[in-house]
Amino acid sequence: MTAQHILLGITGGVAAYKSAELVRLLVKAGHTVDVAMSESATRFVTPVTFQALSGRPVYVDLWDARPDNNMAHIELTRRADCFLIAPATADVLARLAHGHCNDLITTLAAARTCPLAVAPAMNKQMWDNPPNQRNIAQLRADGVTVFGPGHGEQACGEVGDGRMLEPEQLFDLLTGLTQAKTLAGRRVLLTAGPTF
């Protein structure tokens, strides 16, 4: 797979620690990873961890003055081939489904031109909660790719749907998504048999 520029959004769920491994896998495979975190996500894992693993600055604040034009929400999406939010909390799914732009991650999603994928991560009651199911259906209808969630033991001690997929699974799914984008619009000649 050709090297891609991945924008990874991390929101405030326990599974945020798994995204550190995802960044490591992506960087090891030769991809460039820009990380944007919600304020809540920084309570679970520090930006320093993601900065060390990605080798790039990490953004949390919509008002971050580091980009030359002071618009991180534009700069980060301009160079991204794909935007993955993992973990995606119930709250960010609700904000995305309603087009909110009240923090860096939701504003990045609204301003992007690249595909958006989300990897929900939450307790099973939160996953099954009717508003959450409505938000997921709306996001799918809007063309957002939903990775998972998985089924199994949860941080709260319950067993059910809502676990974030494992970093290796997300890596494979993301690779498939960016490859599909790379090939979109290309004409491909398939031969079945030898040429003489």
Ligand SMILES: Cc1cc2nc3c(=O)[nH]c(=O)nc-3n(C[C@H](O)[C@H](O)[C@H](O)COP(=O)(O)O)c2cc1C
């Ligand atoms: C200890 C703890 C764990 C949490 N885990 C999750 C979670 O796994 N999934 C989720 O959707 N929300 C979880 N929450 C709630 C979110 O952190 C909360 O809704 C927050 O506002 C999300 O903000 P964000 O989407 O901007 O990151 C948790 C909260 C706490 C205090």
